[in-house]
Amino acid sequence: MPHSAQSIIDLSDQLRRDLGGGFRDRMVTAVYEHAQELVSRSVHETGAKKWDFDQRIDRLLTSRWLGLPLMLLLLGLVFWVTIQAANVPSQMLANAFFAFESAAAGMFESLGAPWWLTGLVWHGVFRGLAWVVSVMLPPMAVFFPAFTILEDLGYLPRVAFNLDWLFRKAGAHGKQALTMAMGFGCNAAGITSTRIIDSPRERLIAILTNNFVPCNGRFPTLIMLAVIFVAAAFPPALASIIAASAVVTVVLLGIGFTLLVSWALSRTVLAGEASAFTLELPPYRRPSVLRILYTSLIDRTIFVLGRAMLTAAPAGAVIWILANVQAGGQSLAAHAIELLGPTGEAIGLDGVILLAYIIAIPANEIVVPTMLMCYLGASMMMDVAAYDQIQAVLVDQHGWTMLTAVNLMLFSLLHNPCATTILTIWKETRSVKWTALGGLMPLAIAFAVCFLSAQAGRLLL
Amino acid sequence: MITVGLLLGLALGAVALAAPRFGLVSLWWKFRANRERARSEDALKHILAWQHRSKLASLESLAGALRLSAPATLRLATRMEQSGWVRSKSEGIALTRSGEQRALQVVRAHRLWERHLSDDANMPMARLHQAAENAEHTLTRDEVERLDAHLGHPQHDPHGDPIPGADGRLASIDAVSLTEWPVGKPALIAHIEDEPDPVFQQVLAAGLRPAQVIQVLETGPERLVVSVEGSECRIDPAVAANVQVSVASAADLPPPDAVRLSNLPQGACGEVVELGPACVGFSRRRLLDLGLTPGARVEVALETAFGDPRAFRIRGTTVALRGQQAEQIWVRPLAEPSATEVGS
Numbered sequence: 001m002p003h004s005a006q007s008i009i010d011l012s013d014q015l016r017r018d019l020g021g022g023f024r025d026r027m028v029t030a031v032y033e034h035a036q037e038l039v040s041r042s043v044h045e046t047g048a049k050k051w052d053f054d055q056r057i058d059r060l061l062t063s064r065w066l067g068l069p070l071m072l073l074l075l076g077l078v079f080w081v082t083i084q085a086a087n088v089p090s091q092m093l094a095n096a097f098f099a100f101e102s103a104a105a106g107m108f109e110s111l112g113a114p115w116w117l118t119g120l121v122w123h124g125v126f127r128g129l130a131w132v133v134s135v136m137l138p139p140m141a142v143f144f145p146a147f148t149i150l151e152d153l154g155y156l157p158r159v160a161f162n163l164d165w166l167f168r169k170a171g172a173h174g175k176q177a178l179t180m181a182m183g184f185g186c187n188a189a190g191i192t193s194t195r196i197i198d199s200p201r202e203r204l205i206a207i208l209t210n211n212f213v214p215c216n217g218r219f220p221t222l223i224m225l226a227v228i229f230v231a232a233a234f235p236p237a238l239a240s241i242i243a244a245s246a247v248v249t250v251v252l253l254g255i256g257f258t259l260l261v262s263w264a265l266s267r268t269v270l271a272g273e274a275s276a277f278t279l280e281l282p283p284y285r286r287p288s289v290l291r292i293l294y295t296s297l298i299d300r301t302i303f304v305l306g307r308a309m310l311t312a313a314p315a316g317a318v319i320w321i322l323a324n325v326q327a328g329g330q331s332l333a334a335h336a337i338e339l340l341g342p343t344g345e346a347i348g349l350d351g352v353i354l355l356a357y358i359i360a361i362p363a364n365e366i367v368v369p370t371m372l373m374c375y376l377g378a379s380m381m382m383d384v385a386a387y388d389q390i391q392a393v394l395v396d397q398h399g400w401t402m403l404t405a406v407n408l409m410l411f412s413l414l415h416n417p418c419a420t421t422i423l424t425i426w427k428e429t430r431s432v433k434w435t436a437l438g439g440l441m442p443l444a445i446a447f448a449v450c451f452l453s454a455q456a457g458r459l460l461l
Numbered sequence: 462m463i464t465v466g467l468l469l470g471l472a473l474g475a476v477a478l479a480a481p482r483f484g485l486v487s488l489w490w491k492f493r494a495n496r497e498r499a500r501s502e503d504a505l506k507h508i509l510a511w512q513h514r515s516k517l518a519s520l521e522s523l524a525g526a527l528r529l530s531a532p533a534t535l536r537l538a539t540r541m542e543q544s545g546w547v548r549s550k551s552e553g554i555a556l557t558r559s560g561e562q563r564a565l566q567v568v569r570a571h572r573l574w575e576r577h578l579s580d581d582a583n584m585p586m587a588r589l590h591q592a593a594e595n596a597e598h599t600l601t602r603d604e605v606e607r608l609d610a611h612l613g614h615p616q617h618d619p620h621g622d623p624i625p626g627a628d629g630r631l632a633s634i635d636a637v638s639l640t641e642w643p644v645g646k647p648a649l650i651a652h653i654e655d656e657p658d659p660v661f662q663q664v665l666a667a668g669l670r671p672a673q674v675i676q677v678l679e680t681g682p683e684r685l686v687v688s689v690e691g692s693e694c695r696i697d698p699a700v701a702a703n704v705q706v707s708v709a710s711a712a713d714l715p716p717p718d719a720v721r722l723s724n725l726p727q728g729a730c731g732e733v734v735e736l737g738p739a740c741v742g743f744s745r746r747r748l749l750d751l752g753l754t755p756g757a758r759v760e761v762a763l764e765t766a767f768g769d770p771r772a773f774r775i776r777g778t779t780v781a782l783r784g785q786q787a788e789q790i791w792v793r794p795l796a797e798p799s800a801t802e803v804g805s
Contacts, residue, residue, distance in 0.1 A: 024613070025745075025749060025754070025755075029754040032752055032754045032757070033754075033756075058772075062772075064765075064766045067766060157781075160781075161763070161765060161770065161772065162765055164781070164783065165765060165769060165770070168769070168783060174770065174781070198743065199581060201584070271588060277770065277781070277782065277785075277786065278747050278748070278751060278781070278782055278786065279781040280751075280778055280780050280781075281763075281772055281780070281781055282778075283779075
């Protein structure tokens with residue numbers, strides 16, 4: 001009978017109104033009481049030693065005076081290990097790839113392939129791939145496992161716990177510290193990981209600011225600049241430590257911008273108060289080696305490297321075409337550099353660097369190689385065997401100063417996210433508006449900050 | 462060559478104008494239709510609000526509320542009459558049955574959206590109303606129902622107004638204005654009227670929130686003195702008239718021998734008494750799911766450099782909470798932190 005069905009629905013609606021909000025409380029309480037009863041019947045405890053030990057470590061890692069310094073120390077250690085361990089394998093990979101390239105190009109020529117085919121395939125596409133693999137793979141193969149160890153131990157939630165007061169002041173979520181940490185590996189991965197933040201407003205803040213921590217693709221640039229401009233002024237024994245501290249400084253600056261922009265966003269377009277923050281601090285666990293190797297090498301390294309290679313191949317082709325197609329007596333690359341020159345000068349960089357950034361929109365990893373290729377006037381991305389050669393090229397032949405290096409570090413830290421990251425923002429927000437903001441806001445900030453720093457630098461020096 | 466270019470330009474222009482979804486004509490049409498919808502829905506809400514005060518709206522009141530010219534208001538009223546939503550009477554404009562249903566659905570969308578912004582986005586109370594004013598016209602019926610289910614079928618919006626049901630039923634609130642409340646008797650804030658905005662902002666600035674228990678200490682034509690959570694505040698009677706209160710039952714008062722978890726010192730133990738009434742929606746569910754149910758044992762385990770957040774030991778797990786959350790939890794302090802954990 002339809003009448004009685006309707007009356008039952010009415011009754012249930014009525015009852016639901018009368019229940020008020022309290023019934024949910026009572027339900028959860030009843031479930032917990034039942035669980036408690038089951039536990040007390042079947043689980044027998046003999047002591048709480050594990051918990052005592054964990055608590056002692058926790059007291060140290062989150063303590064008033066040591067918590068933050070220990071965190072910085074661990075971060076610095078991870079970078080130092082990465083810088084130290086990645087240098088030699090990078091060099092070896094580069095040499096191997098470039099030897100293979102010239103052999104393969106020689107074979108093409110002997111088979112009678114046209115010059116542009118050899119150039120495009122081997123000196124363009126292959127060289128782009130070779131650069132990305134040799135520059136990215138070794139640091140990632142060291143950084144990701146080191147980071148996964150910290151993650152597996154259960155240290156990252158403690159970082160979020162330590163930093164929460166800062167994020168709360170910025171109107172953001174405490175778990176943003178975690179997604180930010182993921183961004184060191186890859187901003188796209190960091191943006192995907194913001195799914196752990198329940199509040200939509202704070203999740204958007206985390207998505208839009210993730211770009212301000214340098215990802216793996218940008219670390220090589222930062223490391224190179226730190227080594228040849230900052231660390232060069234110190235004795236060689238200290239150089240790697242100085243370089244690591246310079247990178248840590250840049251990272252801290254990035255965290256500062258993350259907080260500043262979060263604060264500004266949560267007072268303007270994403271107005272709101274910091275929402276509920278509940279974070280479980282899991283017990284410390286012994287990291288499992290197999291799992292670390294799997295998650296860091298398969299899930300992260302191969303995944304990130306794979307997508308970098310996908311974007312580097314066409315970028316390599318574009319660079320080769322730009323450098324080899326002539327119009328009006330000079331190459332397209334030379335035209336572009338002339339066009340971008342004044343803008344670059346205004347922000348303390350130059351046309352070459354800006355062109356490199358435009359070509360590197362798909363993947364930031366190829367900024368340095370592109371830049372060097374343009375400077376040297378070579379028709380392809382070149383390989384430079386050692387950092388002191390790079391320094392000679394930049395300082396002696398192209399008038400780089402400390403200001404250029406500092407501004408490039410700032411620009412590299414702040415500029416627009418790479419294409420994959422922008423695509424990920426769109427996938428996660430499904431909104432053209434937020435995607436545009438996520439791409440253009442960092443770019444505007446990078447230009448503003450570099451312009452100010454260039455003007456200030458020129459006034460003072 | 463020029464002809465080809467011209468033709469191409471013309472073709473592109475024609476597409477930009479007449480494209481079915483993103484063409485300028487269709488966008489303009491959509492914009493017009495949306496504005497039309499928003500206006501008539503605002504008019505329905507206005508008439509409904511007057512009916513709840515047992516008055517009939519007039520063309521003048523409508524023109525004032527919607528900031529429209531007299532001819533535009535007349536056109537709007539005629540269209541609404543043709544749609545069968547209103548009936549003009551000699552005393553004013555009355556809603557028909559279908560018009561009232563429609564108005565209640567708009568109110569429902571508005572209040573649910575406010576609830577959503579408050580619970581899910583934690584938007585400050587002062588900004589909720591304006592944001593919901595825009596959203597109420599764009600939500601479809603289906604979206605509203607999904608929002609309702611997502612929020613757990615809330616009964617009240619963040620100001621304390623009842624949310625109409627999907628069937629258009631509206632619970633009445635049994636409350637009187639704060640200006641009529643006797644001195645000394647504990648009062649529960651049932652509802653804070655969010656219009657007009659400047660008055661609402663003053664109520665919020667005085668620290669008054671829905672579900673709070675307050676006491677009127679002094680009343681007079683110039684000002685009211687009210688005690689809110691131990692501190693005193695003065696408000697104008699005109700402002701106080703926008704605050705509706707009802708009788709505070711024992712359940713609304715803070716438990717007698719309990720303290721807020723945020724006030725429990727480092728290393729101390731307590732037993733959860735209840736979650737405060739201001740803790741609603743998602744954050745309440747979250748705290749309950751973590752095991753902060755009445756009777757659960759809590760120990761203050763860790764403190765960060767600036768004292769907030771702190772980590773608590775609950776049912777064998779360590780959970781970090783911000784002070785803002787911890788102050789919603791009332792606990793009864795336990796004298797001796799026992800060596801063995803309960804429930805782990």
